[in-house]
Amino acid sequence: xxxxxxxPFALLAVLVFxxxxxxxxxxxxxxxxxxxxxxxxxxxxxxxxxxxxLRLRMFTVSIAFPLVVAAVVIWGPVGGGIVAAASFTxxxxxxxxxxxxxxxxxxxxxxxxxxxxxxxxxxxxxxHLQLSGTPALPAPGWLPxxxxxxxxxxxxxxxxxxxxxxxxxxxDRQLHPRHVFAEFATHIPTQVALACxxxxxxAVLAINPWAFPLFLFPLFLARQVYQRYASLSEAYLDTVRxxxxxxxxxxxxxxxxxxxxxxxxxxxxxxxxxxxxxxxRMEGAALLHDIGKLAQSSAVLxxxxxxxxxxxxxxxxxxxxxxxxxxxxxxxxxxAPYVGAHHERPDGTGYPNGLRHAEIPEEALMLxxxxxxxxxxxxRAYRPRMSHEEAVSELVAGAGRQFDEGLVREFIAAGIRAExxxxxxxxxxxxxxxxxxxxxxx
Numbered sequence: 161x162x163x164x165x166x167x168p169f170a171l172l173a174v175l176v177f178x179x180x181x182x183x184x185x186x187x188x189x190x191x192x193x194x195x196x197x198x199x200x201x202x203x204x205x206x207x208x209x210x211x212x213x214l215r216l217r218m219f220t221v222s223i224a225f226p227l228v229v230a231a232v233v234i235w236g237p238v239g240g241g242i243v244a245a246a247s248f249t250x251x252x253x254x255x256x257x258x259x260x261x262x263x264x265x266x267x268x269x270x271x272x273x274x275x276x277x278x279x280x281x282x283x284x285x286x287x288h289l290q291l292s293g294t295p296a297l298p299a300p301g302w303l304p305x306x307x308x309x310x311x312x313x314x315x316x317x318x319x320x321x322x323x324x325x326x327x328x329x330x331x332d333r334q335l336h337p338r339h340v341f342a343e344f345a346t347h348i349p350t351q352v353a354l355a356c357x358x359x360x361x362x363a364v365l366a367i368n369p370w371a372f373p374l375f376l377f378p379l380f381l382a383r384q385v386y387q388r389y390a391s392l393s394e395a396y397l398d399t400v401r402x403x404x405x406x407x408x409x410x411x412x413x414x415x416x417x418x419x420x421x422x423x424x425x426x427x428x429x430x431x432x433x434x435x436x437x438x439x440x441r442m443e444g445a446a447l448l449h450d451i452g453k454l455a456q457s458s459a460v461l462x463x464x465x466x467x468x469x470x471x472x473x474x475x476x477x478x479x480x481x482x483x484x485x486x487x488x489x490x491x492x493x494x495x496a497p498y499v500g501a502h503h504e505r506p507d508g509t510g511y512p513n514g515l516r517h518a519e520i521p522e523e524a525l526m527l528x529x530x531x532x533x534x535x536x537x538x539x540r541a542y543r544p545r546m547s548h549e550e551a552v553s554e555l556v557a558g559a560g561r562q563f564d565e566g567l568v569r570e571f572i573a574a575g576i577r578a579e580x581x582x583x584x585x586x587x588x589x590x591x592x593x594x595x596x597x598x599x600x601x602x
Contacts, residue, residue, distance in 0.1 A: 165261050169332035173265035176324060180268030183275050184245060187238040198369045199235055199242065202227050205372075206246045225351070228274055229358025232313045233306060234289050234365060237278025240313070244274025269324035273317045281313035289366035307359065314355040318344070339430045399491065400447050407454055417534060422446035424530035424576050428567065431574035442523055445498035449527055452482025452499070479503050480512040502527040507561040517564070525564040529555060529571050532563070548577050 165173070206224045224247035231239035248266040286309025287302055322344050326337035364371050404418055425446045429439050453461060456478060460471050467475060483500030486492050501524035504510035506517035510528075536551040546554070552572060559565040 165259060166332045169265075169328055170261045172328060172331055173261040173268070176268035176272070176328075177264035178268070180241075180245065180271030184238075184241045184271045187241060187275055187278075191236070191238040196235070198365060198372075199231065199239055201369070201372060202231055202239075202243055202365070203246045206243045210247045210249065223354075225354045226358035226361055228277065228317065229310060229314060229355050230361035230365060232274070232278045232281050233286075233310060233359060233362035235278075236282055236288060237275045240274035240278035240281075240317075241271045242274070244277075244317075245271040265324075265328055269321060269328075272324070273320040276320045277313040277317035280316035281309040284309040284312045286310075286312075289362050306362075310355055310359050314351070314358075318351060336430070338433045342433050342435045345435065399489065400444055403451055404447055407451055417538065418447045418450060420534045420538075421449065421527070421530045424533055424571075425526050427574050427576050428526050428530065428571050431570045432567075438523070441495060441498070442526065444492065445495045445502075445523055446527060446530065448482065448486055448492070448495060449499050449502045449531060450478065450482065451485055452478035452480065454485070455481040476503070476511045497521050498523040498527060500524075502531060504528070505562045506564055509561075522567075525567055529563050529567055532558075533571070533576070 206227045209223045209227065224243075228240055228244045228247075231243040235242075245267055248270050249263050284305070286305045289306070322341060323337075326340040329335040329340055330337055361372070407418075422443050425442050426439055429442050434442070453475075456475060460467065460475065463471070479500050479502060483496045486496040486499050498521055500512070501515060501520050504513065504515040504520045504524060505528070506520065506525070508514050508516040533551050533555065536546045536554060537548065539545040555563060555568050555571065559568040
């Protein structure tokens, strides 16, 4: 469903759109390469590639970035700007009637980034590869100079693209810019590889433009690799959901609890600047943290009164039981330590192993805070729910003993509130378009 963007983002989108249009127009007036048929071929390929973009859980992957690099190497700022801007949308977004302000923002920021990349390339003194009609490649020794120009151009493109995206997400979703940069940093190796592919595309175009369509095959093959990755990730999540469904059928209280804990924990990870891998680990661990309760009696789980001493002792076995269960599932094995330690305390009085602060994984410390907050702000048969303020007071009171003191401060700073308060929370998985050019996702 298409959502209306915030007013500050809409204003930024208008400014970015006009800035991009003006920047691109100025370069077009200086360079008539708009009528170059080879450039038209690359523009068409860039626009087509966006229709094959792959949306993963945290970002979207397309194959347009190498084409932007190739355009910069051959045509300079005007080529980079035109090809980048051509990838601002795709057929699916048009059919879904994506809000025009998001499209305007994407067009403007990609045009700016593409032109800036071309300027950076030229600033290094790197030569442009010539198309047919003149010697196809520069004089011997051209490769190091061109490679240096590609590195400069790609770096500038990433800086402009990521900075503008971070500004857009901050204004529209209140997502702190450091989370966007942290997310992008995890994909730097892939971006470098794609920039090198772009250099090869430029060389192919310079030698024989008619060979260019054949070069697209490896790019689409790369897309299939990412598709497989997405499928595996989805299968991983399906496994987690199946396990949670079994637990919710047995324990009515757990219904919704794991999802809320995941939401709070993910907001905390974003607050401390965690990357996409930590977010993925945290989501899985949060959803599975109580899976050990499957080994508990249904009568105990559904008991409307406080537990007896013996029942409480058995209930304390659920982290260890959950860790054992998760360890037996190969795709989830890395989450087992977090599941097993989510009731440990920094002062060593937690369970099941009485670990002290340095021995407890950071993810487990964050889970402990999110779990306790949700428990306090959720009603039970034997006690009413606490208000947000009361729950935060309890977290502060337990900081340094029951909870990590620094993480409690970050939890409060993140502005997390219980769902029952009806207030907004950080999105579970903000879409960040990283590989094809980062665009504001609506």
